[in-house]
Amino acid sequence: MSGNEQVATEPPGALAPPERHVEELERVVIRFVGDSGDGMQLTGSEFSRVIARAGNAFATHPDYPSEIRAPTGTLFGVSGFQIQFAANRVFTSGDAPDVLVAMNPAALKTNLGELARGSVLLVNSGAFTAANLARAGYASNPLEDGSLDSYRLIAVDISLLTARALAGSGLSKKEADRCKNYFALGLMLCLFGRPIEGEIADVAERFAHIPRFAEANVTALRAGYGFAEASELFASTFEVRAAPPQPGTYRSITGNQATALGFVAASELSATPLFLGSYPITPATDILHELTTLRNFNITTFQAEDEIAGICSAIGAAWGGHLALTTTSGPGMALKTEALGLVTMLELPLVIVNVQRAGPSTGLPTKTEQADLLQALYGRHGECPIPVIAARSPADCFDAALEACRIAVKYMTPVILLTDGGIANAAEPWRVPDVASLPRIEVKYRTEADGFAPYARDEFLARPWVTPGTPGMEHRIGGLEKDFLSGNLSHDAQNHQRMVEVRAAKVAGIAAELPPLVVDGPDAGELLVVGWGSTWGAIAEARRQAEAAGIAVAHLHLRHLNPLPADLDEILARYRTILVPELNLGQLSRLLRERCLREVQTLHKVQGRPFRVSEILARIKAISAGAEHE
Amino acid sequence: MNDRLDCSKESVAVSLTRKDFESEQDVRWCPGCGDYSLLAQIQKLLPQLGIARENFAFVSGIGCSSRFPYYMDTYGMHAIHGRAPAVASGLKLARPELSVWVVTGDGDALAIGGNHFIHAIRRNIGLKIVLLNNRIYGLTKGQFSPTTELGEKTKTSPYGNIDRPFSAAALALGAGATFVARVVDTDLAQLGPILARAAAHPGTAFVEVLQNCIVFNDGAYAALTDKKQRDELRLVLEHGQPLRFGSNGERGIRLAGLRPEIVSVAGAPGVPEGEGVALSELAVHDESDPHGSLAFLLAQFAAPEFPLPLGIFRAVAAPAFEDMNAAIEDTARQQRGAGDLASLLAGGDTWTVA
Ligand code: SF4
Numbered sequence: 001m002s003g004n005e006q007v008a009t010e011p012p013g014a015l016a017p018p019e020r021h022v023e024e025l026e027r028v029v030i031r032f033v034g035d036s037g038d039g040m041q042l043t044g045s046e047f048s049r050v051i052a053r054a055g056n057a058f059a060t061h062p063d064y065p066s067e068i069r070a071p072t073g074t075l076f077g078v079s080g081f082q083i084q085f086a087a088n089r090v091f092t093s094g095d096a097p098d099v100l101v102a103m104n105p106a107a108l109k110t111n112l113g114e115l116a117r118g119s120v121l122l123v124n125s126g127a128f129t130a131a132n133l134a135r136a137g138y139a140s141n142p143l144e145d146g147s148l149d150s151y152r153l154i155a156v157d158i159s160l161l162t163a164r165a166l167a168g169s170g171l172s173k174k175e176a177d178r179c180k181n182y183f184a185l186g187l188m189l190c191l192f193g194r195p196i197e198g199e200i201a202d203v204a205e206r207f208a209h210i211p212r213f214a215e216a217n218v219t220a221l222r223a224g225y226g227f228a229e230a231s232e233l234f235a236s237t238f239e240v241r242a243a244p245p246q247p248g249t250y251r252s253i254t255g256n257q258a259t260a261l262g263f264v265a266a267s268e269l270s271a272t273p274l275f276l277g278s279y280p281i282t283p284a285t286d287i288l289h290e291l292t293t294l295r296n297f298n299i300t301t302f303q304a305e306d307e308i309a310g311i312c313s314a315i316g317a318a319w320g321g322h323l324a325l326t327t328t329s330g331p332g333m334a335l336k337t338e339a340l341g342l343v344t345m346l347e348l349p350l351v352i353v354n355v356q357r358a359g360p361s362t363g364l365p366t367k368t369e370q371a372d373l374l375q376a377l378y379g380r381h382g383e384c385p386i387p388v389i390a391a392r393s394p395a396d397c398f399d400a401a402l403e404a405c406r407i408a409v410k411y412m413t414p415v416i417l418l419t420d421g422g423i424a425n426a427a428e429p430w431r432v433p434d435v436a437s438l439p440r441i442e443v444k445y446r447t448e449a450d451g452f453a454p455y456a457r458d459e460f461l462a463r464p465w466v467t468p469g470t471p472g473m474e475h476r477i478g479g480l481e482k483d484f485l486s487g488n489l490s491h492d493a494q495n496h497q498r499m500v501e502v503r504a505a506k507v508a509g510i511a512a513e514l515p516p517l518v519v520d521g522p523d524a525g526e527l528l529v530v531g532w533g534s535t536w537g538a539i540a541e542a543r544r545q546a547e548a549a550g551i552a553v554a555h556l557h558l559r560h561l562n563p564l565p566a567d568l569d570e571i572l573a574r575y576r577t578i579l580v581p582e583l584n585l586g587q588l589s590r591l592l593r594e595r596c597l598r599e600v601q602t603l604h605k606v607q608g609r610p611f612r613v614s615e616i617l618a619r620i621k622a623i624s625a626g627a628e629h630e
Numbered sequence: 631m632n633d634r635l636d637c638s639k640e641s642v643a644v645s646l647t648r649k650d651f652e653s654e655q656d657v658r659w660c661p662g663c664g665d666y667s668l669l670a671q672i673q674k675l676l677p678q679l680g681i682a683r684e685n686f687a688f689v690s691g692i693g694c695s696s697r698f699p700y701y702m703d704t705y706g707m708h709a710i711h712g713r714a715p716a717v718a719s720g721l722k723l724a725r726p727e728l729s730v731w732v733v734t735g736d737g738d739a740l741a742i743g744g745n746h747f748i749h750a751i752r753r754n755i756g757l758k759i760v761l762l763n764n765r766i767y768g769l770t771k772g773q774f775s776p777t778t779e780l781g782e783k784t785k786t787s788p789y790g791n792i793d794r795p796f797s798a799a800a801l802a803l804g805a806g807a808t809f810v811a812r813v814v815d816t817d818l819a820q821l822g823p824i825l826a827r828a829a830a831h832p833g834t835a836f837v838e839v840l841q842n843c844i845v846f847n848d849g850a851y852a853a854l855t856d857k858k859q860r861d862e863l864r865l866v867l868e869h870g871q872p873l874r875f876g877s878n879g880e881r882g883i884r885l886a887g888l889r890p891e892i893v894s895v896a897g898a899p900g901v902p903e904g905e906g907v908a909l910s911e912l913a914v915h916d917e918s919d920p921h922g923s924l925a926f927l928l929a930q931f932a933a934p935e936f937p938l939p940l941g942i943f944r945a946v947a948a949p950a951f952e953d954m955n956a957a958i959e960d961t962a963r964q965q966r967g968a969g970d971l972a973s974l975l976a977g978g979d980t981w982t983v984a
Contacts, residue, residue: 053981202979251980261975268971275724277716295962297969300723300955305749309716312709312746316689316720319707320728324720342710432980435972468687468705468721468728476653476700478708488655489700 021236022193027086028240029094030188033111034103034124036070036079039181044081045252045427046185049202050194051085052252052429055242058085059394059537060427061093061610066282066366073127073135075106087241091537091544093426095612099191101184103127103158105136112148121151122187124180126159154233158183158224165223169216179213179220186224193237196225246431253430255394255423256283259327259353260290262401264297267323269402270409270441273298275322277313279306279332282365283421284355287327307335311352315339318348319477321445321467323405327353329421330372331361337380340414342479344384344503347455347463349408349415351401356420358608367608368422370533371584376416377562377591383500385507387411388562390418392536395430397423400559406441411506412462418561420583422610423534449473454487461506511563517571521547521554526627527620528575530600532558532588535581535611542616551624558588564595572596577623579603581616646677653703659694664815664841665762668733669701671821672760676704679829681729688731689718691738694769694843695762698733712743715750718757726952729829732759737767740776740798748805754833755951760825761798761836762815764843765850772846784846799943800929802836803922809835810925810943815842816855820866820940827942833950854938863933867941872912873928875937876900882912883936890927892936917945 030047034040041062051058063080070077084094099120102108104127115121128143142148143155162180169176182203189196200218207214228234253261267274278288280303292301300317304310311326318324328336333354343350356372358364376388387407391400397419404417446452446464449472455463466473475487483490484498519528521543531539536557543555556571558564572578572592578600580589586602593600603619605611651673659665676686686704690696692711699706709717714732722730732750739747739761750757766784767773773786774793781790802810809831811824821839828835840851853859861877873883880898883890884907896906913924925943932938963969 049979052979055981055983245983247983249976249980249982251976251978253978264969264974265971268969273724275720277720293962294969294974295959296966297971297974299969300959302720302723304716305745308713309719309746309749312713312716313720313723315709316707316717316722317724318720319717320721320724322724324724338710339713346707432976435975467725469685469725471682471684474684474704474706476655476702476706476708478699478706479710480708 022239023236024239024241026240027084027090027094028099028192028238029082029084029097030099030101031080031082031097031111032101032184033078033080033107034181035072035107036065036067036077037072037178038079038103039178040079040081040103043181043185044083046199046202047188048083048252048427050189050199051083052250053198054194055245056085056240057088057090057245057429058083059090059093061422062425063609064366066364073104073106073132075110075136078107078110080107080111085240088245090428091541092610092613095614101188103180103184105132105138105142108142109136109138115151117150119151120154120191121148122154122156122184124158124184125155126157156187156227156233158187161223161227162220165219166216169219170212171216175213176216179216182217182220183224183227186221186226187228187233190225190228191234191237193239196221245429249432250429251432252427253395253398254286254425254427255391255397255419256286256355256425257290258395258397258430259391259401259417259419259424260287260294262398263291263323263325263351263405264294264299265398265435265438266402266405266441267298269438270323270405270443272321272323272409272443273300275300275302275314275317275324276327277302277304277310277317277324278327279304279310281307281329281332283357283424284327284329284332284353286424287353287355307332308339311336311339311343311350314350315343315346315348318343318350319346319467321465323349323409323443325351325353327355329355329357329365330359330363330375333372333375334379340386341380341382341384343414344380344386345479345482346477347412347503349405349412349465351404351408351415351417353417353419355424356418358421358606364608366421368420368534368610369583369606369608370418370420370535371587371606372418373532373561373584373587374590376418383504385504386414386416386562387507387510387560388416388418389560390533390558391423392533392557392559394423394426394428396536398430402438402441403559406439407510409441409443409465410462411460411510412465413507418533420534445470446473453485455482455485457502457506461502461509508563510560511566514560514565517556517558517565517567519554519556519571522552523554524574525552525554526575527552527577527579527623528554528556528572529579529581529616529620530556530558530572530588530592531581532561535583538611538613538616539581541613542620545613545617546620546624549621551620553620553624561588561591564591569596572598577601577627579619579623581605581611581619583610646683648673648677650683651676651703653701655700657701658697660845662844663694664764664839664843665695665698667815667818667821668760668762668839668841669698671818671825672702675822675825675829678826679729685727686729686731687718687721688733689714689721690733691743692769693735693738693767694764695733695735695841696738712738712741713746714738715743715746715757715759719750719753719755722756722952723955726756726956730757732757734759734761735768736761736763736765736775736777736798740796740801748801751802751805751807751834751836753951754806754808754948756832757834758828759834759836760828761838762841763798763838764841764847765795766843766847768843768846797929797932798838800926803926803929803944807836807944808833808948809945810838810929811836812838812840812940812943814840814851814855814940817940824942827945831945833948863937865928865931865937865939867915867917867928867939867943869915869917869942872909872914874912880906882907882909884911885913885924888923888927890931890936917942919944920946922946
C-alpha cells in the first residue's frame with residue numbers, strides 16, 4: 001500500500017487545523033458495511049443516536065446475513081446498516097448511499113455497485129490484506145489499481161490505528177481489534193461535525209459492566225475523531241441542519257420494540273394481564289425478548305416448545321381471561337394455521353403477529369418481504385375470517401399493536417397483525433405519547449349467570465367472555481360446530497350455515513367503525529398509489545418528490561386489510577390509474593381488483609429488500625408521461 | 631392480576647356431589663367402552679377435592695377420549711388434535727389457581743401431540759394428564775397407534791404391525807415426570823385412589839389408563855383383567871414393598887446389576903422346598919426414589935417377558951412451573967419496581983424537543 005498517498009496512518013502533527021470547507025446538505029444516506037463480526041450494527045445504531053440527539057429526523061435499515069458468524073472476510077458474511085438523516089421528515093433509510101464506510105474488501109465488493117460516482121468512500125485499508133482480497137475475489141487491490149478513482153476515496157488503516165491507540169491498554173490483539181468500529185465511528189462523527197461528548201458518555205454507560213471495554217471503546221472513539229481532525233482527513237465536512245420537529249420527548253425505536261410496547265400499553269389500558277406464547281424465530285424474536293424482560297408488568301411470557309404450542313398456550317391464556325398474543329414469522333405462521341381455525345371457532349380474543357420475512361420456506365430469513373398478505377386473509381381451511389391489520393413504519397407498530405388488541409377484545413376474535421423484517425429491525429424517532437392521551441380499551445368479562453348463553457351475541461356480534469373460575473356458568477367450548485346460542489355441539493345443517501355466516505358478518509362488520517381513509521395529495525385525478533405496510537415510507541417520499549417535480553399523484557395507505565374500509569371503492573373510483581407497489585407479486589392488487597372490479601397496476605419487488613424511492617418514482621413518472629401521450 | 635379474575639377455593643360452601651359434575655350432554659361413547667369407567671371415577675372424585683366446581687377446567691384434543699370434557703359440567707375445551715397440553719399450559723399459567731385436567735389418548739398424546747406431552751411433563755406444570763390408552767385409533771376407525779403391539783393386524787397394518795410401540799410411562803419418565811401411574815380401566819379399586827393421588831400432586835401428574843376399545847381393539851387387555859391369568863401377568867406396585875406377583879406372590883423381581891430378572895420366592899406357596907430366593911433379595915419399590923431408575927426399568931416391562939406393572943411408578947416432589955413463573959414476577963418487580971407505563975414508554979435513550 002506504500003506509495004498510495006491517499007492512505008493515511010499518521011496524523012501530520014499537532015498543528016491547529018485550518019478552517020475547512022463545510023458542505024451543507026439537506027439529507028444524507030450513510031451505509032456502514034463490514035464483516036458480521038465487525039460490529040456494524042452497533043456502529044450504525046450508535047451513529048443514529050448521535051443524529052437523533054441533534055434533532056435530525058432519521059430512518060435506518062439493518063441488513064445482516066442469517067449466519068451468526070459467517071467465515072471472516074467472505075462475501076456472504078457482510079453485514080450492513082444504512083441510515084438516512086435530514087433536516088426534517090425522513091420516510092425511508094434512503095436509496096443509494098452518499099457515504100459508504102467499508103471495513104473490508106468483501107464489504108466493498110458487495111456494496112460498491114450501489115455507490116454513485118463522486119460519493120465518499122471510507123475504507124479500512126488495514127483489512128485489505130492479500131488473504132482478504134482473495135476471499136473477496138479481488139485479483140488486485142482496488143485501493144491501488146485505480147479502480148476507485150471516480151469516488152472520493154478515503155483510505156485509513158483503521159485496524160493499525162486502533163491497535164496503536166490501544167497499545168498498553170492491556171487488551172489482547174484480538175480484543176483491541178474489536179474496538180475498530182468505534183474508531184470508525186469517531187471518523188464519521190468528525191466528518192459530520194458532531195460532538196463526541198454525548199457518545200462518550202453513552203459508551204461508558206453501555207459497557208459499564210465491563211469497564212476495560214468501556215475504556216477501550218472510548219479511547220478508540222476519541223482516537224478516530226482526533227485522527228480525522230488532526231490529519232485533515234476530510235477535505236470538506238458535511239452539515240445537515242436539524243429543524244426542530246413537534247415539541248415533545250423523543251426516542252429512537254425499532255418496529256419490534258414498538259410492537260412490544262404497544263402490547264404492554266394495551267394491557268395497561270385495558271387493565272388486563274398480558275400473555276405471550278411464542279417460539280423463537282427470526283425476525284420476530286425481539287418482541288419475545290422485550291416482553292420477557294418486562295415481567296414486572298402484568299405480563300406472562302412463555303417460550304413454548306414449538307410454534308403450535310406458542311399459539312395454543314395463548315389460546316389457553318385467552319380463555320383464562322388474559323390479553324393473549326403469539327408472535328412469529330412466515331414459517332411459524334404456517335404451523336399455527338390449524339390453531340387459528342380453533343380460535344376462530346372459540347371466538348376468543350387473540351393477537352397473532354407475523355413479522356414477515358422473505359419466503360417461501362426458510363427463504364431469506366433475515367430479509368424482508370410482504371408476501372404473507374393472502375396467507376393472513378385466506379390461509380386456513382374452512383370459512384375462517386380473521387381481521388388483518390398492518391403497521392407502516394417502526395414507530396407505527398405501537399399504534400398497530402393497540403389497534404389489534406382493541407379489535408380482538410371488542411369483537412372476541414383473533415386478529416393478525418402484519419409487520420415485516422424491514423420495519424421490525426429498522427429504527428426511527430418516536431414521539432413518546434402521553435399515557436393519559438392513549439385510548440382506554442374496554443374489557444368485559446361476563447360474570448352474570450342469569451340469562452347466560454355462551455354464544456349469545458352483542459350488537460357487534462361478539463359473544464361474551466366468560467373465564468373458567470366464574471361460578472354458575474360452567475360450559476364447554478371447542479373446535480366442533482356449535483349451536484347458535486348454547487354453544488353445544490351441533491351437526492345441524494342450517495345451524496352450520498348460520499354460524500359460518502355470522503362469523504363472517506362479525507368480521508365484515510368491523511368496517512363500519514373504521515375511520516374515514518385519508519389520501520395524501522389530490523383527492524381525484526390521474527394517479528393514486530395504494531400501499532399497505534412497510535412500503536409507506538418509500539411511497540410517501542416518492543409522492544413528495546413527484547409533486548416537487550410537478551407531477552400530481554395521490555397516496556393512500558391501508559392499515560386495515562381485512563375487512564377493507566367501506567370508503568375504499570369510492571376513493572379508488574376518483575382516479576384513472578391505481579398503482580400498487582408491493583414486496584410480493586401483487587397480493588393487495590388482487591384484493592383491490594376483486595373488491596372494486598377494476599384494473600390496478602402492480603409494481604412488484606421480491607429481492608428481500610425494501611423499495612427504493614427511485615423505483616417507485618420512476619414508475620410514477622412513467623405513468624404520468626404515458627398519460628400525457630394519450 | 632385483574633380482580634375480576636380472582637376466584638378462590640373458599641367459595642365451596644355447598645358440598646358437591648357426583649351429579650353436580652354430570653353435564654346434560656348425552657354420552658356418545660360406544661356402550662361398553664372403557665372411557666365410561668374413567669368418567670364415572672372422575673365425577674366421583676371431584677366433589678371430594680374441596681374445590682369449587684367452577685375452578686375445574688378440562689381440556690382435550692381429538693379422539694374418542696377427547697370427548698370427555700363435554701360430559702363434565704365444569705369448564706371445558708375440546709381443542710385440536712394433540713394440542714391439549716399446550717392449551718392447558720397457557721390456561722394454567724394464566725390462572726394457576728384452577729385445577730386443570732387434560733384427557734387424551736394414545737394417538738393424541740403420543741403421536742400427533744408427542745411434543746406437547748413431553749414438554750408439559752418436562753416443565754412439571756400443574757396439569758393432571760389422563761391418557762386413555764386403547765392401543766388403537768378409535769375415532770378414525772381402527773388404525774394402529776404408537777402403542778399398538780408388533781404384529782397386530784389393524785386397518786393400516788393388514789399384514790401385521792411393524793411400527794414398534796413404546797411405553798407411555800417410560801416416555802413420561804424419560805421426560806422427567808414427577809408423577810407417573812398406570813391403571814386398568816375396570817380396576818375401580820385402583821383407579822379412584824390413583825386419580826386422587828394425581829389430583830393432589832403438585833406439578834404434572836400423568837396417569838395412563840389401559841382402556842378397552844370394545845369396537846376396534848376389543849380384548850387388548852383381556853388377559854390382564856381375566857381373573858384366572860391376571861395375577862401372573864401384572865405386577866402391582868406398592869410403595870416400600872418387594873416387587874412380587876403371581877396368585878400367591880410366588881414370583882418376584884430381582885436386580886442383577888441393572889438387569890431385572892424373574893425369580894421364585896422361597897417359602898411362597900407352590901415354590902418347592904429349597905428353591906427360590908429369599909424375599910429380602912427382591913427389589914423393593916420406592917416411588918419417591920429421586921433417581922427413578924427402577925421406575926424407568928419397570929416402565930419398560932412388557933409381555934411376554936415381564937408382567938405389566940400397575941400402580942404408581944413415581945411420585946416425587948419438585949417445584950411446579952407455575953410457581954417458578956410466579957417467582958419470576960416477584961423477582962422482576964424487586965429488580966425493576968412495579969411496571970409503570972409512562973416511564974417504560976419514555977425509557978431508553980430519549981431527547982426532548984422544546
Ligand atoms: S371406538 Fe372404541 S374407544 Fe371409541 S368410543 Fe367406541 S369403544 Fe370407546
